[in-house]
Amino acid sequence: MSAGSATYPTESRPAPVRREPVIPNGVLGMLIFIFTEVMFFSGLISAHAIVKAQQAGVMWPPYGQPRLPAQETALNSLALLVSGVVLVLTWFAFRREQNSARIPLLLSILLGCIFVGFQGVEWVALLAEGLTMQSSAYGGFFYLIVGSHALHAVGALAALIWAFTRLDREELTAHQLATVSAFWYFVVLVWPILYWKVYL
Amino acid sequence: MIRRLGGWLGRVAVIAGVTALFIGLMPEVVLACPVCFDARDENRQAFLATTAFLSLLPLGMVAGAGLWIRRRTRELDELHGDASAERDDAEA
Numbered sequence: 001m002s003a004g005s006a007t008y009p010t011e012s013r014p015a016p017v018r019r020e021p022v023i024p025n026g027v028l029g030m031l032i033f034i035f036t037e038v039m040f041f042s043g044l045i046s047a048h049a050i051v052k053a054q055q056a057g058v059m060w061p062p063y064g065q066p067r068l069p070a071q072e073t074a075l076n077s078l079a080l081l082v083s084g085v086v087l088v089l090t091w092f093a094f095r096r097e098q099n100s101a102r103i104p105l106l107l108s109i110l111l112g113c114i115f116v117g118f119q120g121v122e123w124v125a126l127l128a129e130g131l132t133m134q135s136s137a138y139g140g141f142f143y144l145i146v147g148s149h150a151l152h153a154v155g156a157l158a159a160l161i162w163a164f165t166r167l168d169r170e171e172l173t174a175h176q177l178a179t180v181s182a183f184w185y186f187v188v189l190v191w192p193i194l195y196w197k198v199y200l
Numbered sequence: 201m202i203r204r205l206g207g208w209l210g211r212v213a214v215i216a217g218v219t220a221l222f223i224g225l226m227p228e229v230v231l232a233c234p235v236c237f238d239a240r241d242e243n244r245q246a247f248l249a250t251t252a253f254l255s256l257l258p259l260g261m262v263a264g265a266g267l268w269i270r271r272r273t274r275e276l277d278e279l280h281g282d283a284s285a286e287r288d289d290a291e292a
Contacts, residue, residue, distance in 0.1 A: 019280055022272050035261050042257055046250035053246030 026179035034186045037152065041190055044148065045197050048141045061138045066129040068142065069122060070199045076118040077195055080153075083111035084188035087160075087181055094177055098170065101177075105164050112157045112184070119150055145198055149191060156183045 023031070052060060061067060086108040094101035123143075131139045159180040166172040 020276060022269055022276060031265065035258070035265075038261065039254075039258060042254055046254055049250055050243070050246045053240075053242040 024175035024178065026175050027182060030179045030182045034182065037186065038190070041145075041148070041194070044141075044145050045193070048145065048197060051137050051141065062136045064130075065136050065138055066126060066131050068126070068199050072118075073122065073195065073199055076115055076122075077191060079111045079118075080115040080188055080191055083108045083115065084185060086111065087184055087188075091177065091181060094167075094172075094174065098167065098172070102164070102167060105160065105167060108184070109157060109160050109164060112153065112160065112187075116150060116153050116157065119146070119153075142198060145194055149187070149194055152190075153187050156180070156187045159183055 055062075086104050090101050090104040090108060093104055126142075131142065133140050133143050163172055163177055163180045166176065
């Protein structure tokens with residue numbers, strides 16, 4: 001061997017094992033987004049709580065303003081909650097066999113569409129009865145809080161539909177499903193709090 | 201000894217002076233907030249509750265995420281530790 005020449009080990013070594021990430025990138029990004037959205041809704045709820053407290057002793061909802069349809073919305077909320085449960089079942093079905101996740105995912109999307117559709121019908125009725133953004137702080141908070149949630153629900157539904165099209169083409173990965181599911185779980189779990197604070 | 205005591209007293213005097221300056225500059229009450237000094241109990245309670253809620257919520261979320269990541273890291277460590285032990289056994 002000549003001086004200065006490098007020597008390299010020639011024996012075979014086991015190939016390095018790629019570790020599974022602690023959190024997939026998509027899920028981490030979604031979690032950070034959800035954290036910011038939790039603070040956004042918390043700010044709205046806090047502002048609503050303070051304005052409502054300022055009206056202590058005064059009629060709330062204000063005189064002349066229509067009452068929110070709490071019972072009908074409770075039924076609609078059930079559709080949203082069931083949609084979340086069905087999405088959990090979708091996850092387990094996907095882990096077992098990808099094709100078996102199609103029906104529960106589609107059912108979850110349909111239940112989500114029912115929720116958003118009914119909310120739209122409710123809005124049209126309330127607008128017809130005179131509850132608008134400008135009619136009172138009550139109306140302003142209602143449309144701001146419930147409208148923000150509806151926007152998130154539509155966005156999450158779009159993500160679920162995207163996941164379904166990928167699943168249909170057998171291109172959906174577990175990380176992608178986990179990411180879009182996290183968004184939908186947020187939409188589902190934040191709703192009971194909004195319902196309690198706004199409708200009841 | 202006397203010189204050391206003098207230096208210590210000087211430092212205490214400077215700290216006390218700066219603290220007094222800060223206290224002197226602090227306003228007695230912050231009148232800009234429309235709810236902090238509301239006479240009604242409901243309003244004050246709502247303000248305090250929402251302040252506590254908005255202060256603790258981000259801390260709770262970050263702490264929860266940290267604990268979850270720690271637990272997940274340990275699970276993966278155990279999983280990969282077992283896998284590498286099995287691989288070593290197979291190679292032996």
